[in-house]
Amino acid sequence: MWRPDFTLACYNFFMSPTIFSASDVQQKSRQRELEEELKKITQANKNNGEDLSQSAERTAEHPTGESADVSAQQSTLDSEEKPIRNPYLEESRQEEPTLDDNPFTDTTEVLAEVTPNKLGSSVASASKTEDSQSAPSPEEPLVEPIKSNEPEDYSDVMRNEKPTTNPLASFVVRPPGVSFVNQHSKEKILLVLRQHPIVNFKWVVISVFLILAPFLVFPLLPLFDFLASEFKFFTMVGWYLLVSAYVIEHLLYWYYNIYLITDERIIDIDFISLIYRRVSEAKIDKIEDVTSATTGLFAGIFNYGNVTIQTAAEKREFEFLAVPQPEKVTRLLNELVLEEEREKNEGRVM
């Protein structure tokens, strides 16, 4: 149906200084012509409606003769609803029949199609901008489909951090080629955390000392003088094997003792020693409280700390020890909890 506020909508959009630039003057004049044409069409619609009502009255007064022709004409007009169609409004009416109460969007869409090139694009963009503030755009369905958001959509941390490819990093964002046991098919690993590399400093120093010890300390000790040469040789070999075992165990402990944050849960993989492994997990919606603490000189300098997560799961407390950037980890967990609540409220829980 023709809307009387169409002209007003046109005026608002096309006379707006934010839409027009200096080079759009010709387009403005074209727009005015367009508005006049539309006024004429409106007037013609009205006149035609009046003619039809008058002829109907005449038919009622004179039921014979031309009455059949007039009633046939009337029925044709009724079926078509409008004898004269506005070509500019036709497409928009077919595309968006449910937005009748939002003429603002409707008319600007039409004009964006009518007016070519720059004007069209500027009007379309203005339409989109105002639609986002006032009403849904015609392309968007009225009912939002059930879907899960990408982590970048709701998480500032994920948006700002680039994926990490270094397998030895201790703050690994969306690592490629990484998976874990019991991972769901659509579950995404957002963050892999290890202890900050600086915590390895202690055992690295000890290892260096142990490697150099046979040359620095053992000559001062007379105990080896009593051993035969083959025993001395295997004592040295055994010593370095022990040092290598010490290095390997600490290295594996650091590498495999990890904390995973996915879009569904948090997982704590503990690699306490070579004969002990523990995997604990809690769903994101079970998280009750997240606390981060940075204590100590080294922790302050190198920006690492502990993140404590209180949950309602079987394991009541998760502690991410000495992880880098604890405030980012806390923020990500809070964002995930919020998103989880939002999903529940919107019925998007998979």
Place this chain on the structure above:
Amino acid sequence: MNGNGLLPDLNLFSPAGASSILEMFLKVLFISAFFIFMVFSFMVIRQTVLMEKTYKTTLGPMIKLFAVAYFLVSVGIFALVIIIL
């Protein structure tokens, strides 16, 4: 007194002067130690395989290869201990 002046001239722990029982004791001690170490290196393989199943990374195969090499070295040294001692 021996050269270091710490022990008397008895010098029991010198291979030349020690009794065969003491020498045998040392051999068993060394062989046991290297055997335990071989078991430890085997545990490294087992644990790396287990951790690789738990958490699969791009570095996992390399760590597994290293663990196997480490085990082979320990086996070689154990064999050497048995042969030489």
